[in-house]
Amino acid sequence: MSAYRPLTAASLIDYLASHIPLKERLGGNAADWTAREVSDGNLNTVFIVSGPAGSLCCKQSLPYVRVDPTWAMPLERTLFEARWMQSVSAAVGHQIPALYHLDEGLFLIVMENLDTHHVLRGALIQGTAPAGFGARIGEFVGHAAWATSWRALPFEDVHALRDIFSRNLALTRITVDLVLTDPYRRDCQRNRWISPEMDDPVAELQDDIALHAAVERLQERFLSVDQALLHGDLHTGSVMISGDDVRVIDGEFAVFGPIGFDLGMFIANLVMNAYAQPDHDEWMRDEIALLWSSFQHAYQEREENTDTRGDVGSLRAKKAEGRAGSSPWAAERSRFMHQVMHDLAGFAGLEMIRRTIGFAQIADYDAAGDRPSQIEARRRALATGRRLILKAGRIDTVASLLDHV
């Protein structure tokens, strides 16, 4: 463990040269290596270091938000990202990058460099994302959610895991403020939008008490319903894609919460992309339907084929009982999946609104073409977001969800 200092390309190369397993992955010696800064997200510094034998992705926390150095931010977020990778890797396999090294003093992660992969958001905007990635994301959430839930683990293990991420306060605070609160407050300086055509729909959101009451219900579910370990920031910029190899990255927001949060956030980003690029509408709907069916299948497959059970579900005798199609267990599972869909719809609505008028907006809108088209895409996102939040409790199925977008 080293004392903290922000790394430069040069000091990072020195660091890697002194760690034999990392040095061997790069091959040769430090003089043969190149380091390239590729920081793309809002928060951290990222370098790709390449050598004769391979390359590494190195991610370090800064003591502030990278895109806003006046916003101080505890360094420990990298530790939570590493703990998230360690917590889900057995369940999700190669759907996340391999973690090679964690330096808890430098707040530095060294991991697999996905050099043939592209950020999904960019691939969507450019129209180069191959069809079918929704299935991989659905599987990812199904496997990670099952493996960290009360259905898979004795409650003692869930408590221990939850306590780790309960301390992820700085990034959970960002979610609570930026996603669950700010966009609905008139006086919040972190909101912004391209006026004046947006003024009216924004004012309507901020004056709509019925909407605020529905948002409060989602605040309560996000904070108090601990179904499983969430990724916590699963938008299309947190996914890397290369053909049918789909990887989820950037788990620094990980915290326990309702499973529908991750699913809803991801789906919201697909919907917003299709609003900005209307010719994407059909495949967007296909990917969403695929994502939901894959999530259900992955979750149920684990439930039906796992011999060890957690404390929830301990009364089910054996694997076979989970399989009987018409049993009370099937009815209970259906109820559970409806509840996940309610959450999915509500959190998708929150994500659409905050990515349109909140602090961290999305690049997809810039692909909408001329200014009237961009405004139209944003207005649609606000209207759909509001509708999803208000009607979440009545959206039971993916067909109903797609009717509302």
Next chain:
Amino acid sequence: MSAYRPLTAASLIDYLASHIPLKERLGGNAADWTAREVSDGNLNTVFIVSGPAGSLCCKQSLPYVRVDPTWAMPLERTLFEARWMQSVSAAVGHQIPALYHLDEGLFLIVMENLDTHHVLRGALIQGTAPAGFGARIGEFVGHAAWATSWRALPFEDVHALRDIFSRNLALTRITVDLVLTDPYRRDCQRNRWISPEMDDPVAELQDDIALHAAVERLQERFLSVDQALLHGDLHTGSVMISGDDVRVIDGEFAVFGPIGFDLGMFIANLVMNAYAQPDHDEWMRDEIALLWSSFQHAYQEREENTDTRGDVGSLRAKKAEGRAGSSPWAAERSRFMHQVMHDLAGFAGLEMIRRTIGFAQIADYDAAGDRPSQIEARRRALATGRRLILKAGRIDTVASLLDHV
């Protein structure tokens, strides 16, 4: 802090004599004091020490279950009881005993001795409990639940509080096993009942897959829905009463969970008392109605008159908004209270069943008179428990609850 040793009457007196503030509460000197063991619950040793100026209640953990020395049990449960007292005392005032002293090495609590009080369960059985105690219990739960919730505290404070009680593993394991699981398992040696008239209804419970699916839902809610800090074992043996002074004791099972758990457990014990002593039926119904209205009133009163808010509810502008009778906030509160009632009904059902055929049964049944009457009371409890668990999701109001008991 002292090294652990089980205290006797004599060694406890020596200990108290060496702690000036405790000595002063007793008055005089050790030679003037008497120590009397009054261990009554299943788990711990309790002494009352009396002196010229006053008396003290001293509770120490044993390394096993007091009523079953073959059942090992970590000592730390006394620490969780003390932390529970510290966590709720500001909110509930004199509704718990005053905590004078905690020795984390001896696992010893020294607290106010409630010498004019009686255990509520005994007073109910003897018919000496004054009417109206339900209001005090409803207030207690309302105040404690509000003060430890996401509606009252920033989420960072709730996480810190929750993490403390997340480690209360040994006693939460007892709840998960004895309340939420064992009674529904045919092969569980900890179940027992006065056969043979009970054999059939017990077998029906243990074969009823629809019931088990409904129990699973309650397992999930108990473990994954963290609305507030619970007492965790709020039966009529955890309440001391003297006139209209009602105190809640024995918070060693404290853990975060759904508010309806505490309410349901308490109400179940009133219902079982009235089944054993049918002339108690009318006042039992009165106390339950009073308890529920007092809980709602206490919770709402805090919500409406607290200026500081937690992260849930942060969009409500000011106190006044919580008060408007027909606003979306009122609808949201109504939905919240219905959900608490669903939980209350389900957990009441679990408590009735486990107190009738599980490991820790209740003395009330012995007051039913002859054996056929005792059996009839127990069979009614099993039938009502099952009905409440199966119908919990449709029980919205206290009137509906009373229709089902």
